[in-house]
Amino acid sequence: MLWLFKKAGKKNSNVKFRQFWQQNNKPVEIWSLKVFEQKLNYIHNNPIETGFVNNPVDWKYSSARNYADNDHTILEMDLN
Known part of the structure; x- marks a missing residue:
């Protein structure tokens, strides 16, 4: 699984090595x-x-x- 985190981290310029959490946030007004x-x-x-x-x-x-x-x-x- 570490390779998946590393691959996800390479997609984002503000991640140095690995990324575990998603970075997108799509708020919905209630x-x-x-x-x-x-x-x-x-x-x-x-x-x-x-x-x-x-x-x-x-x-x-x-x-x-x-x-x-x-x-x-x-x-x-x-x-x-």
Whole structure:
């Protein structure tokens, strides 16, 4: 895998040797409840898409647990 990081680092002039994280950032304005829910569902479904869990609330670090009132994650949220 190191060769992949080295190859990615060569593509960017500001990286000296290897690059692990992606550099692009495409912010999306959350201008409505519908857009917010879409982005939240995307985040909550990532562990399912990668095959780590079958249900978003099963992922220990997911805020889906807070929204489902099943449990709290490592960070508590104020949903009020």
